[in-house]
Amino acid sequence: xxxxxxxxxxxILNIAESQDIGSFKKIxxxxxxxxxxxxxxxxxxxxxAEEIIQETMTIIxxxxxxxxxxxxxxxxxxxxxxxxxxxxxLRKSRKAILEDIETAVLPAVxxxxxxxxxxxQKFDMIAQHxxxxxxxxxDLLKMNFFEEKSHGEISDLTGIPLGTVKSRIRLALEKIRxxxxxxxxxxxxxxxxxxxxxx
Amino acid sequence: xxxDILTSPANSxxxxxxxxxxxxxxxxxxxxxxxxxxxxxYFLERAEPMPLSNDLWMKTINSTAMKNIKKxxxxxxxxxxxxxxxxxxxxxxxxxxxxxxKDVKIASILPKDKNEKLELIHVMPGxxxxxxxxxxxxxxxVLHGSYSDEYGNYNQGSVQVRSEDHHHTPVGxxxxxxxxxxxxxxxxxxxxxxxxxxxxxxx
Numbered sequence: 001x002x003x004x005x006x007x008x009x010x011x012i013l014n015i016a017e018s019q020d021i022g023s024f025k026k027i028x029x030x031x032x033x034x035x036x037x038x039x040x041x042x043x044x045x046x047x048x049a050e051e052i053i054q055e056t057m058t059i060i061x062x063x064x065x066x067x068x069x070x071x072x073x074x075x076x077x078x079x080x081x082x083x084x085x086x087x088x089x090l091r092k093s094r095k096a097i098l099e100d101i102e103t104a105v106l107p108a109v110x111x112x113x114x115x116x117x118x119x120x121q122k123f124d125m126i127a128q129h130x131x132x133x134x135x136x137x138x139d140l141l142k143m144n145f146f147e148e149k150s151h152g153e154i155s156d157l158t159g160i161p162l163g164t165v166k167s168r169i170r171l172a173l174e175k176i177r178x179x180x181x182x183x184x185x186x187x188x189x190x191x192x193x194x195x196x197x198x199x
Numbered sequence: 200x201x202x203d204i205l206t207s208p209a210n211s212x213x214x215x216x217x218x219x220x221x222x223x224x225x226x227x228x229x230x231x232x233x234x235x236x237x238x239x240x241y242f243l244e245r246a247e248p249m250p251l252s253n254d255l256w257m258k259t260i261n262s263t264a265m266k267n268i269k270k271x272x273x274x275x276x277x278x279x280x281x282x283x284x285x286x287x288x289x290x291x292x293x294x295x296x297x298x299x300x301k302d303v304k305i306a307s308i309l310p311k312d313k314n315e316k317l318e319l320i321h322v323m324p325g326x327x328x329x330x331x332x333x334x335x336x337x338x339x340x341v342l343h344g345s346y347s348d349e350y351g352n353y354n355q356g357s358v359q360v361r362s363e364d365h366h367h368t369p370v371g372x373x374x375x376x377x378x379x380x381x382x383x384x385x386x387x388x389x390x391x392x393x394x395x396x397x398x399x400x401x402x
Contacts, residue, residue: 020261033248038239040249050252054259061265076240083239126237145235146242176234195375 008074016064019046035082042148044086052089055134056082073123083148121181129176137172144169213309213317215381216289221340223283224356281343281378286319295319302326302371308380315384322346322371322379330368337361339381344375 008030011023032053039049059081067077130138143149143157151169155162223232259265278295279287289308297304302323309317320339322328338360343355348367353359361367371377 034246036249037246075244079239
């Protein structure tokens, strides 16, 4: 059995190593009801949502040996699989493809990428940053990246002008990226005397 | 993206595929895409659980896909693994039909079209391609490795747009060679400030 701090990392590695059905059930029980929430909030009908969950879980089972904890947290990996499955299933028109390119959310799982910082730290940093955001800002990100609403839909729902929605989301992403760069380039900062904290 | 203006105005399958590969491979996008996925993961972990149908677990573990795939260990094709996922998905389970020209191999990605073509180009390490021009406008995206010509060095994620009367002699990197995606369309010539070569994203 594999031991790591995140129980879901251990579960995925156990599936890869010994096709452990107990570990698979653990993943299924935690993530399936949350995936259902994600899928239905982002517009899937209940039966389609469950079809996507089933396919996502099958991929977790069959591709667990491709999972690299250094690259993605379990929730990010599972989210990405489900999202891609959803696109596969729901993609009907060229318009959908175009919107997909515009938002360009594609899995960036490249095992050869040299990471400046460990993934766990990175994921924690992003989580901490999101935790610290005012609710209205967090809601914008949630609507965009979790409920997968377009910028136009968000503008209609919130009454915030479209341009402002776009710039706020862009700014939030830039801010997170800035934070990661800052923590990734520790040596540079030390030289400039700026203080940094990772935890 | 500047690139839109330079490629075909029509969103043809070839152009879309090229743009999708570009979006995936450009370093700054790679970064942002990963952040977007992390944000998705963050909200997934904190999502309100919704009750599932009673038989979903049984349906999942009894599905034929669950039973079959695990028996055959999936082998990763070392060539495919160097390509962006969009292309991997496009080429999966298909035999790539390479045409060999000494140290360069070229394969068409999509069915032939009279207005445009999308090709995968594999230049072997150190291989020198004789001086040539292009039919129409060629946008070349470096997917893996790098190459150089009389005008510069081009690394992964960079795009070069060349008109048909641009002459050059590319050489694949001596260790890695180069894999690139070439999208060719139209017969419009660049003029004025554009020059004959435009290197959009240089690393």
